[in-house]
Amino acid sequence: MEGVQIKAGRAIGYYRRSQQKQLQSPVQDGGSTQSAKAESGEPETASTPARKRIGTMKSSTAKFVTITSVPFEENAYLAYLPTRSDCVVFDPGLEPEKIVAAIEERKLEVAAILCTHGHADHIAGNRALKERWPDAPLIIGSGDANKLTDAVENLSAGFGMNMTSPPADQTVDEGDVLEFAGFRFEVLETPGHSSGHVVFVASELSPIQVLGGDVLFSGSVGRTDLPGCSFEVLERSIREKLYPLPDDTVVLPGHGPTTTIGEEKRTNPFVEAES
Numbered sequence: 001m002e003g004v005q006i007k008a009g010r011a012i013g014y015y016r017r018s019q020q021k022q023l024q025s026p027v028q029d030g031g032s033t034q035s036a037k038a039e040s041g042e043p044e045t046a047s048t049p050a051r052k053r054i055g056t057m058k059s060s061t062a063k064f065v066t067i068t069s070v071p072f073e074e075n076a077y078l079a080y081l082p083t084r085s086d087c088v089v090f091d092p093g094l095e096p097e098k099i100v101a102a103i104e105e106r107k108l109e110v111a112a113i114l115c116t117h118g119h120a121d122h123i124a125g126n127r128a129l130k131e132r133w134p135d136a137p138l139i140i141g142s143g144d145a146n147k148l149t150d151a152v153e154n155l156s157a158g159f160g161m162n163m164t165s166p167p168a169d170q171t172v173d174e175g176d177v178l179e180f181a182g183f184r185f186e187v188l189e190t191p192g193h194s195s196g197h198v199v200f201v202a203s204e205l206s207p208i209q210v211l212g213g214d215v216l217f218s219g220s221v222g223r224t225d226l227p228g229c230s231f232e233v234l235e236r237s238i239r240e241k242l243y244p245l246p247d248d249t250v251v252l253p254g255h256g257p258t259t260t261i262g263e264e265k266r267t268n269p270f271v272e273a274e275s
């Protein structure tokens with residue numbers, strides 16, 4: 001699985017396993033966050049090995065829009081470049097109509113739907129997004145793909161929802177790289193909150209942006225009291241995968257406000273940085 005390859009037979013963006021690609025971080029314009037709010041959440045951990053930063057894109061040029069659904073205060077994100085007409089959607093949860101509206105008002109098309117993990121509050125909008133943009137591949141870590149179509153595994157059954165998502169079009173593993181809508185996202189496996197949890201690292205942006213799901217939150221971590229969770233595993237994910245990232249790395253979490261790796265290393269009460 002080395003090198004460039006089309007994994008899902010689709011031509012929208014290509015998927016390849018990075019052999020040893022460096023994360024690059026272009027300048028990002030920080031992105032614009034609209035309608036973001038939400039906090040709460042679940043604790044979790046993420047881990048990311050130290051990677052190189054080779055900034056090639058300014059993060060200021062990238063836009064990140066937060067759409068928070070009310071029931072679980074879950075954050076979905078849109079990522080797009082103003083110079084393009086497509087976008088990437090992360091973790092479309094409940095109230096997908098708000099996500100669709102945010103996309104349509106910007107006159108964007110969805111190039112891909114990326115899920116950090118398969119819990120119901122992060123995948124409940126997949127079906128609506130796929131119905132509206134059927135060509136957009138639905139992508140999730142291979143370890144959580146089964147949760148998409150299993151209401152018990154995705155925990156919706158426990159809430160009386162019995163919700164399922166369309167199946168994954170592609171699955172990803174550690175080191176894979178996804179390129180969609182002008183972005184490059186490196187995949188890091190960060191289990192603990194969910195066994196197949198992954199985060200998507202926009203390493204070409206400067207500062208780096210991490211679509212972090214339920215691993216590391218502002219002042220908290222993903223919850224580990226649910227079936228399949230492990231705090232020890234989560235803590236290792238955070239220490240080994242996320243904390244090695246540059247301090248100015250921005251984490252766009254699945255719940256709550258945006259934070260940075262440096263801030264959490266200094267102040268997070270659940271996973272202290274090792275000195």
Ligand SMILES: [Zn+2]
Pocket residue numbers: 042117119122193194214
């Ligand atoms: Zn979750």
